Amino acid sequence: MTAFHISLVGRKNLSGEIYRQIRRAVLDRRLRPGDPLPPGRELARTLAVSRATVTVVYERLAAEGFVTSRQGSGTFISELVVPAGREKTGRRSTGVLQPRQIWEAIAPPPAFEPVRFDFHAGFCDASLFPHGAWRRSVVWALRSGEATAGTYEHPAGHHDLSVAIARHIGISRGIGAASDDIIVTNGTQQALDVLARVLLAPGDAIAIEDPGYGPPRHLFKALGIRIVGVPVDRQGLVVDALPRGIRAVYVTPSHQFPLSVTMTLPRRQALLAWAERNNAAIIEDDYDSEFRFGGRPLEPLQTLDAKGRVIYVGSFSKTMLPTLRLGFILTPPSLRAAVHKAKFVSDWHSSTPAQAALARFIDEGAFARHIRRVNAIYRERHQIIADAIANDFAEHLELIPSTTGLHLTALARKMSADQIAEIARRAADRSVAVQILSRFAVNAIPRAGIMLGYGAIPTPRIEEGLHLLRACFDSEPP
Incomplete structure (x- = not known):
């Protein structure tokens, strides 16, 4: 024992x-x-x-x-x-220590209850994961000895994985990356934590999209960084709304979360020019652009950057599994040493066996085959939802065009944010889970609309789930 x-x-x-x-x-x-x-x-x-x-x-x-x-x-x-x-025993003291007040303002981690029709955004379909091929890569990594050598890894991560990632984003995104500039992280959230520690001091300001993804906002607040919400329109972040005094901008240009828009080329060029004038950094979060269903792909901000102001962040949480906790930073050489140190003081390095397995998984072509397979399935789901919103929900919702990622977004035509929230509650009573746009507001007035993800719901259930959701727009509140 x-x-x-x-x-x-x-x-x-x-x-x-x-x-x-x-x-x-x-x-x-x-x-x-x-x-x-x-x-x-x-x-x-x-x-x-x-x-x-x-x-x-x-x-x-x-x-x-x-x-x-x-x-x-x-x-x-x-x-x-x-x-x-x-048994009657003495009660243990709850303790006299108290956390910093900032933690009172930060929401607890979300609890996702199982539902029959799950349209949550940001999830991949775990049933499509190639368990057999991945298992072989893991077994190889464990048998190779390198991943179980009993020594600490360099903070940048496993060298073979850095090389594989550089090659992958070079092929899939047109990014000319040196493997030495790749730092492996435990997902996007740690990547942002490391970068914030390198670039920003308590009291500094960072601009984020409004509406925008919540966890980075909570992270920056916890580090004492001032949050400045900047509006997003159909062309992406409104660069003209960026105030002075901003040290960094966090954006999702390829597939804005949650509005689904893609930042236009003129807007990307304007953002790069603004960063140069204001001596600011741009953190580009490219979280799900591997999934494309049409249109010509725009170049990442990183490929347009001639000054070394863009830090590119990627993740395997959508393409593989979120439980793997693997992501990466592509940093300009000027930040490389500091990012290595920040990763070291954070957790030294990410899991070596998982990194070695993923490197082999990419090198053998299993990752590319997996992406091609799931891309076809997600394309079908994307089309089903887009057609339903355009036809069955046209009276109430306006679809924001999108050909990328794992979710679609629709704005309410006449309803308020509170009314949309009530519809989401009615849907939840019917075991239909959707997310509302208002919960992603930063400073602006919350927008009325919904997000519909298609990574967590099997294709045969989509139409039935949408039918139940559509009925919630007409039913009276209990």
């Missing part, structure tokens, strides 16, 4: 103290029914007490029904022990 801790420092009644600590561990369920206790001789040696002392303890626990002995097998926790919650 796993060794459990017993402290006898400063104790006089040794047998009584051993008894009380084992009994407490049993009642607290740290030792569970059926768990074996160590042999008396072994426990006596570990605690530096006589074997007779331990024998007295085990006999007392057996007499009270906490343990049972099996001839030739050992001593085990009894199956009939009463849980600690049913």
Whole structure:
């Protein structure tokens, strides 16, 4: 069994103290029914007490029904022990320490309850994941020895994965990246945390899209960074609305979250020119642009940047699985050393076996095959939802055109944000989950509309789910 801790420092009644600590561990369920206790001789040696002392303890626990002995097998926790919650015990103090007040203003992590018709945005379809191919890559990584060498990795990450990522974004996004400028992170959120620590001091200001993705906003606030919401229109971030004094801008130009618009080329050029005039950094979050269903792809901001002001952030949470917690930063050489240090002080490095497995998965072509396969499936789902909004919801919703990513967005034609929120509540009662635009507002008046993701819902359920959602627009509130 796993060794459990017993402290006898400063104790006089040794047998009584051993008894009380084992009994407490049993009642607290740290030792569970059926768990074996160590042999008396072994426990006596570990605690530096006589074997007779331990024998007295085990006999007392057996007499009270906490343990049972099996001839030739050992001593085990009894199956009939009463849980600690049913025993009258002293209440543990909640503690006098208090968190900084900023944490009162930050929402807790979302809890996604299982629903039959899940239109949440930002999810991939885990049932489409190539488990067999991934399992082979993981087994290879574990057998290779490099991923299990027992040493710490460089903060930038596994070299083979950096090379694979540089090649991948070079082919898929036209980005000419040196592998030395790739830093592997635990997803986008850690990438933003690392970059904020490198670029911004408490009190500095960062501009974010309004409406925009919530978790980065909470992260920046927690670091003491001032948040400035900048409006988004059909062409993307409104560059003319950027105020002076901004040190960095966080944008999602390829597929704006949550409005789904793609930043136009003139607007991208204007943003780059603004950053140069104001000596500011641009953090480009390209979270799901691998999925394209038509139109000519626009170049990432990073490829238009001639001054080294754009930091490109990518993630494998949508293309692979969010549970892998793998993403990356493509940083200008001028920031490379500082980003390495920030990653080091954050968590040293990301999981080496997972990185080695992903490197092989990309190198063998399994990643590209997976993207081609799921892209066809997501394209079909995208079209079903787009057609339904254009036809069945036309009276109430206006679809924002989009040919990228894993969600579509529609603005309310006449309804208010509160009315849309009520419709979402009615839909939830019918096991239909949608997200409303108003919850992504930063400073501006919340917009009325909904987001419909198609990564988490199987294709055969989409039409039925949309039918139930459409009925919520006509039904009266209870």
